[in-house]
Amino acid sequence: MRHVLRDTLTLLGLPLVVALTLPAAFASGGGSGTRRWFGGRAESQRAEAQAAKDAAAAAFYELDTAQRDLRISIETITAVDDSPAARRAVADFQAISNRIDEASHQYINAVDAHDLDRDDLETSAAAQARTALGRAKDELGRVKQDLDRFTAGLEPLIGKAETQLARLAPAVERARQGLLAASNALDAVRGSGLKADDLAGRLAALGPELTKLNQGAGAHGVPQTLERAERVAREAESVRVEAERLPERAAEIDHRLVSLRTRAQALTTRAEQLDPILSELRRRFVAACWQDLQHVPDQAAENVAQAELKLREARAARDEQRWPDATALLSTVRALLNTTDESVSAAGDRLRRLNAVQKDPQQEIDRTRFAIRDAQRLAMAGRHTPDPHHARPLDDAVARLERAIGTLEGRHPDYWHFLTETEAVRQSVARVVNQIREERGSGH
The missing domain is CATH 1.10.8 (Helicase, Ruva Protein; domain 3)
Known part of the structure; x- marks a missing residue:
């Protein structure tokens, strides 16, 4: 018990001289066998004083235990949370700790002031000890109630902090495993003869982030480390998915190159067939029915020529394995051919509708x-x-x-x-x- 009390007093910042006086103060009432016992009222007062002392000691240890537990919770909050609410909680904890120190001093002083094991303990001294120890116990109890209310109010902050701490280690591990999976996927793709320079660059950019994760939350803070781990995991997963899809993407680009070239050739043939349609429109209907279509053959030829140029550029990008460039160029080709298809189709559709309404x-x-x-x-x-x-x-x-x-x-x-x-x-x-x-x- 002496070493427990010494640790408690050291934690509370009490003078060592006070600590050294406590063992005698906490000596059991039933210790020495040489003490003379007095009957009647004196022994009754001594027993009541000893009971008050035991109750005060129990209140002191209960308060000290609660304070120790709360200090751990406060340290958890400060490690995770830097919000105004968290800073206010730290300040409020310091304030209530000061009250705990005051109540503890009152209790220790009451214990030191009265030696209940003295053979010649007077009835009045026993009564004074009982009163002083009772007041100390009551004050310790009031402070304990305030501490309990304060602790209950901190539950949302404590819960949030504990949740973040519980997420930290798994999040960092997921980031590490994600980087490993992305690296393996990249190696597999390169082994098949495909380039993935852009993906390799993205993966290399995550190297400094991994270094910071390995340095730990103590160096960079729990919230920052958690956010970094989640960001690294997301980016690594993106690299892995794109790397694994790269062979499929290359095959898709090859297919689109062939398909769009065939479509461009077909549109060239269709555009060449516009002259008879326009000729019939001019011959049978007034100018307002066809004059907006006069530019279609020339515009179609220009669009197809532009599409074929972009197709050659896309083929070069594919051969050099510049996948984003190839994809962008093929999208441009598709847009050009869609526009051309609509304008070429419009001429034939116009003639069909005019024929129907004329009839x-x-x-x-x-x-x-x-x-x-x-x-x-x-x-x-x-x-x-x-x-x-x-x-x-x-x-x-x-x-x-x-x-x-x-x-x-x-x-x-x-x-x-x-x-x-x-x-x-x-x-x-x-x-x-x-x-x-x-x-x-x-x-x-």
Whole structure:
């Protein structure tokens, strides 16, 4: 017990001279066999004083144990958390530790002031000892209650800190294993004859990060080390995945090179077939029906030539295993060919639609009128009169359709204008239908 108490007093910062006086103060009440025992009231007072002393000692050790445990928790928090709440907790712990020191001094002084093992202990001295030790015990108990409340308030911070500490070692190990897996994947790819210079550069850039992880959280802080470990693990995993996919990526690029070259050749053939289509459009329909298509053959030829140039550049990048460059160039080729495909297809589609409306414009008229009538029925559903916000655009659509029908009269109708007008009418009607459904869906 003496060495435990000495450690406790040293922890509390009490003078060594006080520590040296404690063994006698804590001597058991039933020690020496030579002490004379007095009966009656004196022995009763001595027993009560000894009981008060034992209770105070128990309160002292309970408070000291709780303080030691809390100090460990505070150290855990400060190792992980530098937030204002954590700094405030440290300051509050220092304040309550000062109160613990004061209560402990009061208790030790009360023990030192009264030797309950004296044979000639007077009744009044025993009563004074009991009172002093009782006050010391009560103060120790009050401080212990405050310490318990303070500890309970720290539970969120302690839980967060312990969680981070528990994550630290596994996170660092995952980072190390991730780097090893990425390195092995890179070696395997290079062994197959493929280059992976960009991936090797990314992996090499993680070297300094691994050095810091190996230096430990003590050198760089727990939160920073945890964040670094997670970042390294993510980047290493990315390198590993890309390295393992590299053979597949190379095969995919080879396939796209062949496919896009075939498509470019096919578009060249289709573009050469535009002249008969444009010639028929010019011969049978007014200029407004085809003049916007005049540039298509030249633009198509230019786009295909540009695509073929980019294909050659992509092939060179593939041969040099510059994978990102090859992928970017192939994306450019695809965009050029998509644009060309749309413009070449537009000429044939134009002729087909103009032929159909010239032969039977009534089909387009009926289709548009049906869309208008359907919208009108929806606008009147559950109402005696339509909402003006719906009726007005629908009335405008009817008038616009009639005007479009009127353009078909005469020797040289502008069928393309008619088709674009009916399409515009159907779009405006569709907007009204969507508006009605949204309003009714929201309860308006």
